[in-house]
Amino acid sequence: MKNANITNIRPDFALITNWVRAKTKVLDLGCGDGTLLTHLHETLDTTGYGVEKDDVNWLAALKNGVDVIQMNLEDGLSGFEDQSFDTVILSQTLQAMHNTETIVEEMLRVGREAIVTFPNFGYWRNRLQIATGNMPVSKTLPYQWYDTPNVHLCTIHDFDQFCINHHIQVIERKVITDGEDVHVLPNLMGNLAMYRLKTAGN
Amino acid sequence: MSESNSVGIVKAQVAHFNKPLTLQSGAVLPQYHLAYETYGELNASKTNAVLICHALSGNHHVAGRYAEDDKYPGWWDNLIGPGRPLDTNKFFVIGLNNLGGCHGSSGPSSVDPLTDRPYSATFPVVTVEDWVESQARLLDYLGIEQLAAVIGGSLGGMQALQWNIAFPERVRHAFVIASAPNLTAQNMAFNEVARQAIITDPEFYDGDYYNHGTVPRRGLRIARMLGHITYLSDDVMGEKFGRKLRHGELKYGFDVEFEMESYLRYQGDKFAGEFDANTYLRMTRALDYFDPAKAYAGDLSQALRKATAKFIVISFTTDWRFSPSRSREIVQALLDNALPVKYAEVTSAHGHDAFLMPDPHYHDIMRAYLEQVKV
Numbered sequence: 001m002k003n004a005n006i007t008n009i010r011p012d013f014a015l016i017t018n019w020v021r022a023k024t025k026v027l028d029l030g031c032g033d034g035t036l037l038t039h040l041h042e043t044l045d046t047t048g049y050g051v052e053k054d055d056v057n058w059l060a061a062l063k064n065g066v067d068v069i070q071m072n073l074e075d076g077l078s079g080f081e082d083q084s085f086d087t088v089i090l091s092q093t094l095q096a097m098h099n100t101e102t103i104v105e106e107m108l109r110v111g112r113e114a115i116v117t118f119p120n121f122g123y124w125r126n127r128l129q130i131a132t133g134n135m136p137v138s139k140t141l142p143y144q145w146y147d148t149p150n151v152h153l154c155t156i157h158d159f160d161q162f163c164i165n166h167h168i169q170v171i172e173r174k175v176i177t178d179g180e181d182v183h184v185l186p187n188l189m190g191n192l193a194m195y196r197l198k199t200a201g202n
Numbered sequence: 203m204s205e206s207n208s209v210g211i212v213k214a215q216v217a218h219f220n221k222p223l224t225l226q227s228g229a230v231l232p233q234y235h236l237a238y239e240t241y242g243e244l245n246a247s248k249t250n251a252v253l254i255c256h257a258l259s260g261n262h263h264v265a266g267r268y269a270e271d272d273k274y275p276g277w278w279d280n281l282i283g284p285g286r287p288l289d290t291n292k293f294f295v296i297g298l299n300n301l302g303g304c305h306g307s308s309g310p311s312s313v314d315p316l317t318d319r320p321y322s323a324t325f326p327v328v329t330v331e332d333w334v335e336s337q338a339r340l341l342d343y344l345g346i347e348q349l350a351a352v353i354g355g356s357l358g359g360m361q362a363l364q365w366n367i368a369f370p371e372r373v374r375h376a377f378v379i380a381s382a383p384n385l386t387a388q389n390m391a392f393n394e395v396a397r398q399a400i401i402t403d404p405e406f407y408d409g410d411y412y413n414h415g416t417v418p419r420r421g422l423r424i425a426r427m428l429g430h431i432t433y434l435s436d437d438v439m440g441e442k443f444g445r446k447l448r449h450g451e452l453k454y455g456f457d458v459e460f461e462m463e464s465y466l467r468y469q470g471d472k473f474a475g476e477f478d479a480n481t482y483l484r485m486t487r488a489l490d491y492f493d494p495a496k497a498y499a500g501d502l503s504q505a506l507r508k509a510t511a512k513f514i515v516i517s518f519t520t521d522w523r524f525s526p527s528r529s530r531e532i533v534q535a536l537l538d539n540a541l542p543v544k545y546a547e548v549t550s551a552h553g554h555d556a557f558l559m560p561d562p563h564y565h566d567i568m569r570a571y572l573e574q575v576k577v
Contacts, residue, residue, distance in 0.1 A: 025540075049537070055549070055563055062544055063570050069533065069545045079534040 009039055011179035012091060012117050012192055019115055019172065019196050020044055024086035027111060029073055029103070030093035032057050034066030048085065051077075074099050077106040085111040092140075092192075094118045096149040101166065104197075108168065114197045120175065122155030123191040140191050156187040163197065172196040207285040208275065209241040212266035214306060217343050223301075223336060226491075229326035233315060236340050237262045237306025238298040241282060242290030244346070250577035251346045252288065253337060254278065254297045255354030255361035258429070258485045259477060261305035264297035280560040287569035292577060293350065301336050302328040302484040310480030311412065323409030327484055330357070330492040334364045338372065350577050351375040355557035356524060357485070360492045363532065366509035367494055373511040375575050377568075380521055380557035382528035383502050383535070384493040389523060392432055393486035396425035400479045409480050418479045423470035425482060430469050435520035435553035495535075502531060503538035512542040514571050516564070518556035519549050544571070 013036050020026060022044045028037050031050025040046045050068040052058045061068040071079070074097065088111030090103065095118050097103050107114040119140035120126075126136035135145040143150065154162070156175065163170055175182040175190030182190040216235050223231045239262045244251060254264050256277070265282035267275050282288045282295055299307040302325060310325040341349070352373050354362040359381025365373050385393075400406060403421030407414045434442075443462035458464045498504035513536050517529035526547050536543040548564045550556035556564070 047540075049543075058546060059563070059566055059570060062546075062567065065574065067542050067544055069537075069543070070547045071530075071545070079530055079537060081538060084537075 009035070011176060012194060013039060015174055015176070015194055016040075016089060016091065016115055016117070017043055019113075020046060020087050022046070025084070027051065027080065027085045027088045029077075029088065029090045029107070031061055031066065031068060033060035034064040034068060036089065036091065037061075037066050038064050073097065073103055076102055077110050080110045082109055083112055087111055087113050087115060089115045091115070091117045092119065095153050096151060098151060100152050104162075104166065104168070108197065108199045112198065113171065115195070116159075116197060117192060117194045118154065118159070119150075120156050120187065120190050120193045121153040122157065122187040123177070124188050125191070127188075138191070156190065156193050159193065159195065163195075167200040168197050169200040170195055171198055205275075207283045208279065209266040209283045209290055211270070212239055212241065212263075212268065212276070214239050214262060214268075216306060217340055219336075219339055219343070221339070223332070223339075225326055225332045226329045227327055231301070231308065231326070234301060234308035234336070235306075235312075236298050236301070236308070236336060237303075238296060238340060239263060239266075239276075240297075240344075241265055241295040242293050244294040244344070245577060248346050249348070249350060250292060250294050251341070251344075251349050252293045252295045252351045252353060253341070253349050253365075254282075254295060255333075255337070255352065255358035256297070256300065257354070257356035257358045258489070259473070259482075260358070261303060262297045262299040262307075263305070264295070278558065280558075281565070281568060287565050288353070288572055293572070296340070296344070298337065298340055300328070300333045300485075302481055302488075304478030304481040309478065310409065310484070311478040320412040322412055323480065325480065325484070327487050329488050330360050330364050331368065333488070334361055334368050337361070337365075338369055341372070348372050348374060350575055351377060351572070353377040353379070354381070355379040356381055356554065357489050357492075359524075360489070363506075364492070364494065366511050366513075367505055370508045370510050375571075376511045376513050377516070377571075378513065378529070378532055379516045380518055380524045380529075380554060381515075381532070382524050383495060383531050385489055386528075390490045392428060392523075393490055396428055397483050397486055399424040399428070400483060403479075406479065409483075411479070417474070419474040422474040422477060422479045422482060423467075426473040426477075427466040427470040430466055432523045433554040435522065435551060437520060438551045438553060438555075441551065502535035506535050506539055506541075509536075509539060509541060514544045514546070514567075516546045516548060516557070516567065518552070518554070518564075519547060520551055521554045521556060523554040 026046045026048035028050045031052050034050050037050050050061050050066045052068050053072050058070050088107040129136040174194040175186035177191045216237050218235045220233050260277050263276040265276040265279045284291045299305045302309045304311045310321050314321045352362045352365045359378040362376045362378050400421035403418035405416035406418040446461040448458045494505040495502040515529050515533050517526035533545045
């Protein structure tokens, strides 16, 4: 596998690493070129698979030595057995999913734990742009309104409520801005939300 | 004709086996021979061998040409050669003609040494399991303990799968391309029509046409025409032929009116002139019979539980004869066994034929994977 340079890794990837236990089995949904899986394998000796729809990313993941399955997450995770992974990861993809509820349910069916990260639409800079009359464009939301793949943007409050409504237990939540932890007014001050989830009652 | 990156001029070889082979049907072949070709050099530690398993009408002539002026190279030439995705500078590639074939291995049209006459209809029905058994013996003959990779498309993919069931310890990587864990009823139905076309040809003589000086050409021709329809997608047929007329105007008769008819007749005639009808019957039966999950109450995961190889499964979006959903069943069984597997669903307009085409993305996948295979 390629050497993933820890200093160059996305801040949310570094934090996800803290939520994954060594030698466990991981499924990374929308794995891109496989950077996160490669990093987890090298630092924690994890095993597992990536799922990627895009041809270019799929091939890049293969070249990085990742076991990558080409499929569309909108169709769910059929083919993966119940509770067959320790952790299922969906990093910064939730907001681009049409079948949001299905994918979160599927993640918790297939995995004992799920890690979901998404750009917080409630971040003050987004609110400011809305207040001045424009759709937000930023580092975490780098698209124009007409070319964005993001169809289900939400705030931290929204996602907290989503978890309550869907009987999902939040094991841990972390909010960051430019790689720094945010503790005060997270829904206003944080631009990236990270959740560690499991099915409530399990 | 000299081509860059070609394996160049090749020569077929024949391996003779005197150890009887008991087939799945219970029949015994007391002796048999297998035609094969190799490309590249076997390394000193014999760890760089790649076996290519052929599909319905394939054979051991996988790459290169027998003579400079051969019209066509081997059937998977675009994949194999120095610098090609399956690089013969790195790998020692083996192609063989399966038992029951008609291109040099023991089969219905070859001479039975016990009678000095063609085996004819007496040549037994052979299965994917039988082929893999005989392929393993060819490896023994070549002194190869373990394959770096076994590669097959369609019926060849079934053999690649079977290698991991019968001889898991002898395979490091398996390529299962445009294949399926068994045939659907619809898929078998096409085979049955093809066989009926052959069997009901008056020149078939219950398979003994060699001794009647005839060839069931009409049956074989129709069988092949039918096959070709199922190997192409509706889109690609539309693109290639559409409703184009052969003569620019309707002739109000039953000769070739549309370009598509001309194509099918050409393919049918060409095939009927070079393929053996008894072999065709047996190849389609091998397809029908393959069903490794059957012994495990339909559970393919159980059938593959002893597999240890790393897998790559590839399907093509417009392939309706071996559709992506069938490949996903294989992937699921491999995932159930926590085996290393990569799965690609290649966008292609070419239907089942796509697995033989040099699509850039498909070949990038093959090249990238094979570069990672250690020898």
